[in-house]
Amino acid sequence: MAPDIGQSSTHVPRRPRAVRDRAERVLSHALRVGPRAMAIASLLALLTGLLFLAVQARAIFSDELKQEYVALVVEAVGRAQAAAVAASETKRTFDLDQTAADDYRRAQANLVARVKRLAALEDASPFASPHVTGAALSPDAVASDTDASLDAASTYWHAQRDRTAADLRMRISGVANALIVLSAFVFSALITALVMYSKRARQLAEQSSLFQHAALHDALTGLPNRRKLFEVIEEAAAATSTDPPGKIAILYIDLDGFKAINDSRGHRAGDEFLIGTSRRFRRAVRVGDVVARIGGDEFAVLIREYSSDAQLASIARRLSACVEQTAEEMGLRGVSASIGIACWPDSVKDLYRLVAAADETMYQVKRTRKSGYAFAAPANR
Incomplete structure (x- = not known):
């Protein structure tokens, strides 16, 4: 009986060694680049998207507060204008009938109170808004000056209300679009990760089969x-x-x-x-x-x-x-x-x-x- 060829021969078969080397390279690549890298990238993208949504949610909350404030000012302007109209009607009555003096004084006092409330709201405005003039705040203010000041305030605050509402709608639409994109990305990343995991599992199964075959078969x-x-x-x-x-x-x-x-x-x-x-x-x-x-x-x-x-x-x-x-x-x-x-x-x-x-x-x-x-x-x- 001849001695074991494994001890006497130095020739190394090429094909089995090449198969094993290729298997090890594929396995190493599968472990290095795979679902883990995809998961990290997806997590970073998800965190970025959530940060964007948080910033937008804060901006939406701020816009809602601005919208509520503008609504209060617009309401105050409307009440001041209504008080100005009532004061003007009372003055015409007073000019015709001196017995309406008390009604005229009450109307003027109500107008001044409404204008002062409007001025107080405008003083707290976060916007660079026009303010009611000092002349309009006086009980002896000229009706035309008060009407002009109130008309200017009405024009400005109605425009501001429209802009604030448009900004709020735009931000809500942006958040909705971001949610759609983020959901699509997360879904795509999940599907991609599953596909990569399935491919990696298949590669590992193939590697395991190669290793098992090598363990149970003669290399030569x-x-x-x-x-x-x-x-x-x-x-x-x-x-x-x-x-x-x-x-x-x-x-x-x-x-x-x-x-x-x-x-x-x-x-x-x-x-x-x-x-x-x-x-x-x-x-x-x-x-x-x-x-x-x-x-x-x-x-x-x-x-x-x-x-x-x-x-x-x-x-x-x-x-x-x-x-x-x-x-x-x-x-x-x-x-x-x-x-x-x-x-x-x-x-x-x-x-x-x-x-x-x-x-x-x-x-x-x-x-x-x-x-x-x-x-x-x-x-x-």
């Missing part, structure tokens, strides 16, 4: 390794739990003369021989059967549901022919196969002894004659 030949072989044996045994139970067999193969290839032709030639032999092994068995590389120049073939020992012997001869054909193709001599065959449950009752029994039988073949095959005796149960 792509065949299942020893660990995978034992998993498949358990699955095959569970699948044969029928009445009557089915049969499975292991053919343990060792390449005789393989060490001479590494010594004479180099390790690259040894790797090429292993790869070529593995391909022929796979073609020599059924689709449901499993060819595994145990290590170095040792292989194992799991045969499911065979009918007789003659069928296993035929498969062993085909596997030996695969080794010889590969050697012939590469122009090599003195390379053959020693094969040990163990069957479950006929020759081995303990499923976990199946591979070991086939291995022991293969060593018996190597010690007695090298090349060929032999069945495990019932004593190996």
